[in-house]
Amino acid sequence: MREKYVIIVAGGSGSRMNSDLPKQFLLLGNKPVLMHTIERFSASSSNPKIIVVLNESMRSYWEALCLNHNFAIPHTIIHGGKSRFQSVKNGLQEIFKIETNRLEEVGVAIHDAARPLISTKLIDECFLALREHSANIVAVQSTNSVRIGVPSKSESIDRDQVWIVQTPQTFNARLLNDAFMQPEHASFTDDASVVEKLGYPIHIIKGDHKNIKITFEDDLKIAQMYLQLLQT
Template sequence: MQNKYAIIVAGGSGSRMKSDLPKQFLLLEDRPVMMHTLEKFANSKSKPQLILVLHPDMFSVWEDLCRNHHFEIPHSVIAGGYTRFQSVRNGIDYIAKQQPGLLENTLIAIHDAARPVVTPTIIDSCYEQTTRFQATVLAVRSTNSVRQGNVVENKAVDRENIWIVQTPQTFRGDLLHEAFLQEELPSFTDDASVVEKLGYNIHLIPGDYRNIKITFPEDIAIAQFYLNSLTN
């Protein structure tokens, strides 16, 4: 039986939300956004061990929120780095210490804390398919027309071949650990791009358009609507 972990990355700032608090700490249904996110993983059949990666300055804030909201889902909290790459690497290193020599038999999902509408069913599918394909990414087809280039020179791209990447992105532990030993590059726009750099193929898992990443203030209302749609 494979060990399962989820690294929940929560190191973002609140700059685009026009808030002093990072978006993952803002209230959604009277609870911080990332409590919903952690809950979705805890409610999945996979029951991964949860690793929450936070900026060290936010540790006490999170402790207070957990106490005030009586949030008791088991999870470990570790310090993030200056970039997402560094934060994910810290999470992988933490797991490697928990599973010395066993990463080949470990599945690690990486998920944005600000994606609270992911469903337990999708989470389970990500782990199940990663057992077969080793490196998977949740994604949805583009519903918009797409052009490639700059404002002067550009051309239409067939949107049937365009996928919008979501999370979780899930990998066999040893591949992920190997990939994050690389030096960080500007081309590493997500976790899959880091693994792909080593020559591994990435398998796409059809996602859910409701699995939005909260980025702007209006996204809170949209996430609220989608949360209601999951329970109605």
């Protein structure tokens, strides 16, 4: 890849955190979650150009946070859409505008803002995987017994065949350009599912159980414990 980008999707709300403030702006340690996430990508050997997709209403709040925390890592802010699909598409359009004539040579990572503990090593593995695979996801195998069905009728499935998907997910930019020309569909639960709809295979990179997504209040406490361990 001649050029690398990461789209950090930060348009979520704080509904499941019992907070009026979206989770990516809550403090983890002494600074907002989103700053930790940006720092991880900036510190990686891949050092991708960083695009942050924000809800338009939160832009001024984020800019004030950056001033208050003396946060100066370069990043481009793009306004999000009404769904993740639309938000990612907005971020991609910024890349396509810059890299119009060489999309085949561009690698793009897409990452949840609320996964601030992603390791720089894993980030680099995801970009390196683009040398052999056009679509990559980070995932961990289930450690629990798994059943599929509804409460009244279910059946067990082999947990060794079950993967819990994380981010980042990395793709060739040309592939993403084709994939995000599709109409949005309810089956698009992540970016890999958009690409998969076109028939492309998805390569799995073994993830890290510490790469948690902060969704509920207890997740923030767990992330704080992991962060303290990383700093000791």
